[in-house]
Amino acid sequence: MSRRWITSSIHSLDDINRIVTAPILAPKLGARWWTAFLISGALALLMLVSVIWLFVHGIGIFGNNTTIVWGFPIANYVWWLGIGHAGTLISALLLLTRQKWRGSLNRFAETMTLFAASIAGLFPIFHLGRPYYLYWIAPYPNVQGLWPQWRSALVWDLWAVGTYITFSALFWYVGLIPDLALLRDRAKGRFARRVYGAFALGWRGSARHWEIHERLYRYMAALAIPLVVSVHSIISLDFSASLEPGWQDTIYPPYFVVGALYCGFAMVVILAATLRWACRFEAFITVNHFEVMAKVILTASIVMGISYASEWFWAWYGGDPTERHLITFLFVGPYAPLYYCQILFNVVIPQALWSGAIRRNITAVVLISIVINIGMWLERILIVWGTLSRGYLPSMWRIFLPTFCDWALLAGSLGFFMFLFMIFVRVLPALPAHELRKLWLEEQT
Secondary structure, three states: OOOOOOOOOOOOHHHHHHHHHHHHHOOOOOHHHHHHHHHHHHHHHHHHHHHHHHHHHOHHHOOOOOOOOOOHHHHHHHHHHHHHHHHHHHHHHHHHOOOHHHHHOHHHHHHHHHHHHHHHHHHHHHHHOOHHHHHHHOOOOOOOOOOOOOOOHHHHHHHHHHHHHHHHHHHHHHHHHHHHHHHHHHOOOHHHHHHHHHHOOOOOOOHHHHHHHHHHHHHHHHHHHHHHHHHHHHHHHHHHOOOOOOOOOOOHHHHHHHHHHHHHHHHHHHHHHHHHHHOOOOOOOOHHHHHHHHHHHHHHHHHHHHHHHHHHHHHHHHOOHHHHHHHHHHHHOOOHHHHHHHHHHHHHHHHHHHOHHHHOOHHHHHHHHHHHHHHHHHHHHHHHHHHHHOOOOHHHOOOOOOOHHHHHHHHHHHHHHHHHHHHHHHHOOOOOHHHHHHHHHHHHO
16 A cells, blocks of 8 residues: 555645645734744844844854864854755755655755745855955956956855755745645735735636646756756855865765755754644644654665765875874864764764664654754864864964854844744645645545
8 A cells, every 4th residue: 555645634635725824814812933933033133233243243253263264154054055955956856756745845844945045045144254345256346346256166165056046935835836826815904915916927726737847847846956966066165166185086076965964854844843732733743754864864874985985095194194183183183072972962863763763753863963963064074174173284273162152143033034934834735735735636546
């Protein structure tokens, strides 16, 4: 018997429409939503205060020093961008491979991409010290005797991330159009009907509309996969295009792509459990969804373990004393506890997902996903700290000590991310009603 992705509590198509639109059209806001909204709003306010303090006093408020010029901002940038890249990649891959369980995840996974990638784009601006000079990295008429340095990875990032956010927004919007028409038809207020109707672009649900929509959506999904791979490969070149020890590694592009999929899928698990609890989506986000996502996470953890082992092997096999010293420093130096936690969180603990009982335990899968995201953040921070702390010149060896402002900006960005999600679930459907209706009809046959 095939696995069911919608529980038997759904008896009609109208049940699907009612549950999906309830968080938007409900007359009262639940205590769960208000609790999450206030907590995330407080953290978002912390981020705003931290940014204002940064712009007033400069990057001296961070723990950066003359050697470790990249600290929390760049590590946070890569971590958030990895989470952001996974949403569109997951949605596109599952669409092209015709995975039926995609319908319960793709909408908020794509939304995760937009929010996470946008937050990631802020951190290089925070890191500049002079954010008002951001436009220098974009090509513009040579009125100041300055042209962009096309060999700079920073310029590559600008185009890669900008293109990715633009494409992801279009991909997200195309999938949203049928549901905007649903909200237009079910909304009670005139203003809401006009707004949703305007963004629905005159959608009538005719056979011709569905044909065009399905074709365009699949074409965009086919374009999304190479775009995602290329973008995060470019992000990896921020490191591997340099001459620093530990960064000159040809494995970095696929290593970063797999890492993005890994932490992104873990974040999707966390969001799925949160929406399942807060919006009462138990009928659509089932235990089966968490089990299959756990299998993907388990596979990615094995690939990450192989990637770490390859780094150790090539440092030894290459024979470069500086490369060997860097690996030794990570294992026995002051960052060693963080490095062991990285391996424990990213490789060892996820092996518990070999157990079917754990894969079907939502709490266990969520806790493992939280641990993975912490481990992947440690990986990003240690990529920066490890190499810059032990470069070629012993006279430049330093240790990074984070400040309160480093931690405040990180915590604030997490709160801002959740704050945006709280607004999203009150304005737009977090699940694609049209895909769930189609899936429900298929499961009835």
